[in-house]
Amino acid sequence: MNRRTGGVRTQARGKVRLDLRDEGADVTDWEGLRQNMVDHQIAARGISDTGVLDVMREVPRHLFVGRGMEASAYGDHALPIGEEQTISQPYMVAIMTAALHLTGEEKVLEIGTGSGYQTAILARLADRVFSVERIETLATRARRTLDTLGVVNVSIVVGDGTIGWKEFEPYDRILVTAGSPAVPTSLIEQLADPGVLVIPVGSLAKQQLRIVEKRDGAIKEYDEGGCAFVPLVGKDGWELRND
Numbered sequence: 055m056n057r058r059t060g061g062v063r064t065q066a067r068g069k070v071r072l073d074l075r076d077e078g079a080d081v082t083d084w085e086g087l088r089q090n091m092v093d094h095q096i097a098a099r100g101i102s103d104t105g106v107l108d109v110m111r112e113v114p115r116h117l118f119v120g121r122g123m124e125a126s127a128y129g130d131h132a133l134p135i136g137e138e139q140t141i142s143q144p145y146m147v148a149i150m151t152a153a154l155h156l157t158g159e160e161k162v163l164e165i166g167t168g169s170g171y172q173t174a175i176l177a178r179l180a181d182r183v184f185s186v187e188r189i190e191t192l193a194t195r196a197r198r199t200l201d202t203l204g205v206v207n208v209s210i211v212v213g214d215g216t217i218g219w220k221e222f223e224p225y226d227r228i229l230v231t232a233g234s235p236a237v238p239t240s241l242i243e244q245l246a247d248p249g250v251l252v253i254p255v256g257s258l259a260k261q262q263l264r265i266v267e268k269r270d271g272a273i274k275e276y277d278e279g280g281c282a283f284v285p286l287v288g289k290d291g292w293e294l295r296n297d
């Protein structure tokens with residue numbers, strides 16, 4: 055893992071390893087749970103982007119949750135992943151990903167790697183993903199999971215994503231997976247033209263999913279519906295609370 059200030063940044067190496075949690079006496083029908091999740095929680099609620107649906111039928115979400123929670127991984131809810139953070143609800147992952155309208159060519163910046171599940175989805179639908187996570191233990195775990203799955207087009211850094219990741223700008227798409235009081239100006243600056251930024255904006259308790267479009271130098275913003283994310287903590291986000 056590389057800190058923003060430190061040394062050489064390691065890229066994924068593309069090793070494919072077996073996941074030990076899938077070995078032995080495990081007879082859970084993960085594939086069936088995934089199809090069920092997509093059919094009943096996502097397609098049934100009106101998401102029709104076949105790229106998003108197909109990828110969510112394939113990425114093994116149960117590998118991104120903590121040990122012992124695998125059986126709940128395909129439920130219709132967020133789940134704790136430690137450090138007071140959560141893996142987002144599958145439906146929310148689908149809505150946000152669909153809002154990005156990915157074609158496979160894009161360079162994407164993700165803020166809030168968390169479990170790495172959303173990162174894995176983006177990696178399948180875009181050309182390259184740069185992901186910033188504030189909490190090192192989560193970033194390390196996400197990196198490991200992505201390596202296990204042989205995901206090679208993702209770079210993760212530990213740092214404050216409210217200031218973006220200047221080194222690789224501009225980004226065709228930016229996705230923030232934590233709730234912010236406002237749209238951080240650095241992210242608008244680092245967005246390509248044309249480009250799309252998706253970010254939950256509102257109070258600590260609830261937000262609206264805001265879509266920010268940059269085209270011909272102009273910015274257009276609209277809200278796509280209510281959501282509730284853990285806080286985006288940092289310079290242009292919420293202050294860290296010590297209670």
Ligand code: SAH
Nearest residue numbers: 141142166168169187188215231286287288
């Ligand atoms: N997409 C992730 C969501 C994780 S929750 C998933 O589904 O697993 C949001 C994440 O944003 C948390 O891991 C949190 O630590 C991270 N985060 C909060 N503020 C951040 C910031 N300023 N920069 C980078 N990551 C941040």
